[in-house]
Amino acid sequence: MNTKPLGMEGIDFRYLLLDFYKKLGLSENEAMVILMVDQLLRQGNDFISQSDLSFKMNLSEKELDGLMAGLMQKDMLAIDSRGGRLKTSLSPIKEKLYGLFQQAIAEKRATPVAARKAEAIGKVRDYFEKRLNRTLSPLEADTIAAWLDDGYSDEDIKGALESAIAAGRKTFKAIDGQLRMSRKRDDIEKEGYTGVNSRWNKDIEHTIEIARTKWVEDDD
Numbered sequence: 001m002n003t004k005p006l007g008m009e010g011i012d013f014r015y016l017l018l019d020f021y022k023k024l025g026l027s028e029n030e031a032m033v034i035l036m037v038d039q040l041l042r043q044g045n046d047f048i049s050q051s052d053l054s055f056k057m058n059l060s061e062k063e064l065d066g067l068m069a070g071l072m073q074k075d076m077l078a079i080d081s082r083g084g085r086l087k088t089s090l091s092p093i094k095e096k097l098y099g100l101f102q103q104a105i106a107e108k109r110a111t112p113v114a115a116r117k118a119e120a121i122g123k124v125r126d127y128f129e130k131r132l133n134r135t136l137s138p139l140e141a142d143t144i145a146a147w148l149d150d151g152y153s154d155e156d157i158k159g160a161l162e163s164a165i166a167a168g169r170k171t172f173k174a175i176d177g178q179l180r181m182s183r184k185r186d187d188i189e190k191e192g193y194t195g196v197n198s199r200w201n202k203d204i205e206h207t208i209e210i211a212r213t214k215w216v217e218d219d220d
Helices: 013-020 026-040 050-054 061-075 092-107 112-132 138-149 152-168 172-191 198-211
Strands: 078-080 088-089
Touching: 013 026, 026 061, 050 061, 050 112, 061 088, 078 198, 112 138, 112 152, 112 198, 138 152, 138 172
Parallel strands: none
Antiparallel strands: 078 088
């Protein structure tokens, strides 16, 4: 059963879990159990027991049993026994996470400035998805927002994407490299020096490294 609300098809549940697990009152161990249950469900397993988890995790069956019981009490995990077969379901926590994400988006769009920024991000994101022929992750959308915040225009960003594609490197790291090279070149032409500092380079590279997780396609 698809628990994603309309418009949430491109949002990865695992990203939302890492972003909001603290807000849901989950411990790191509970969040890790949820991630591992999700992984096993994706591999075609219907029912996930503490014994199954113990093969993949450094926690004992007793610890895992307590964690899973706690998650069920918090309505984050469910066991469906309909049809005569036990099935593990993450629908409860997914519904909560998508609700929190929609609430966060609504709050960001509450002001005119935020609405204009969201519109700009949306246009650049749509352009990227069309040219890359895939859906961007939320972290990649955040990277686009960071570029806009740093003063790059939407045309600058689109141009950097086209340059990266032409060079055969359709990655956000390559696109960021194109942007920074362009800014350095412009700064030197205008002022004789560059204002692109190492702190920004480290910050954006850190963001891109996070985005290069297994749920974000890297075309290298």
